[in-house]
Amino acid sequence: MQKQAYHIFAPKNRRTSVVFASPHSGNDYPDWFVQRSLLNAHTIRSSEDAFVDKLFADAPGFGAPLLVATAPRALLDLNRAAEELDPALIQGVRKVGHNPRVASGLGVIPRVVANGRAIYHGKMSRAEADHRVDHYWRPYHTALTNLLKTAHAKFGEAILIDCHSMPHEAVASVSRRGGSRPEIVLGDRFGAAADVDLVDQIEAAFARAGFRVSRNTPFAGAYVTQQYGRPHRRQHAIQIEIDRSLYMDEVEITPNADFETFRNRLRGVISEITELGADTQKDVAAE
Template identity: 35%
Template structure:
């Protein structure tokens, strides 16, 4: 989808029942395909390069889980416009003195480069960045927080699965992971959650890794509070598992991968039953 002058969509789409039927909430921050018209004036690369930042069609991977009762919060705007899996500390440009390590690497709140190539003729100034944060970032994460609070209120615990896709990981001499489960090295979820997710991967013959090279970023770090019965993990899936050659369009494997993702989510939800609840310890 190219940049458009059409009215902008809402910041996110909420899928699933109004009242949570299960503890499961899914976040999809990087599958947005709306490119505001300003991108055309600002970009220094072909539009196709900006699309490489997307978790292409990851929003379709959550459909079976939603149909089974999960709530999903799906971002609508492209990652090139704002990265909802970054915090406000990542808002500075790569050359700013206050830039975070992610921003210096080109992967801040607004990505500034990919594969060493500058993305923009002009990086958004402070006022523009603040406008994007208030219009998109703040309301998206408020929606995630509200969904988790509602799930916990109904079920005593809640699980956030942050859904992502990744480029193929090449590891010479060893099998590359096709799935990476991140829990910030045990900080954002009980160990049983990642273990359950990994067991599903192994059952399907998919090489899996935990926290390497993706341990999870702002979304699970911000929302995951195991001590308060809200657990959060990030799931990265190799794009070649569900996209055609060229990684632009869904392949015939999309339906099967969506079913796999749902299975992983529900096994992770089931693992919550074996975890101690904070309220029981009070």
């Protein structure tokens, strides 16, 4: 039986135009997938945004829906276009132009996990690749599109917060002014995916909670922000990357001793972000 591609945690009362989504925290690893992989059940999780869905689980309590993928990122990457198929992995796929993500093995069906470790030996059929896209990618993005359409219809705008985590080493060489490393990276594709004032307010919310924040470095956003960020249509998409070392043991892939403290700090930020969509809300349906 095909498992559901996502879960939507809906608020009792939708009171904000904000939608939270976690495309990379899925950890439903089918037995056949793990058995087929060259990697063991632990190593294959290295690309997973582990526990991000738990970190943002309070969002519905503040009136915002939370969309969570079930499929793991190693199986299918929801932050890639459905057409980003890797000819080095999938039979019958022709190379079209140069896509650096696909070339590095990080297409919609990844060839590698973190640190370039190969997932498979040999290639898979185009039919299998299409099946994964049809049964995981399309349902998730249909659900996300519908959540944003509902927000726009009710409030006259939609704000997507795309929730991710990043390895600590990803920011080890990144310094903010003053020399400190960022703990949070906000990606808005350098202003193309969201209104600058809105991103300023989100950054300020994290700063008030004591987080060090940078913008678009080293992550500016990928397919999701590019596809859904339409600020001229009052639809904004902001990617949030959180340093994993703040709340988890990256080697063991387990919550660390600071997990609940971190989650409580983040809870206040989630509350402030949802208010950004409530402050200007305009119930179009009531007009």
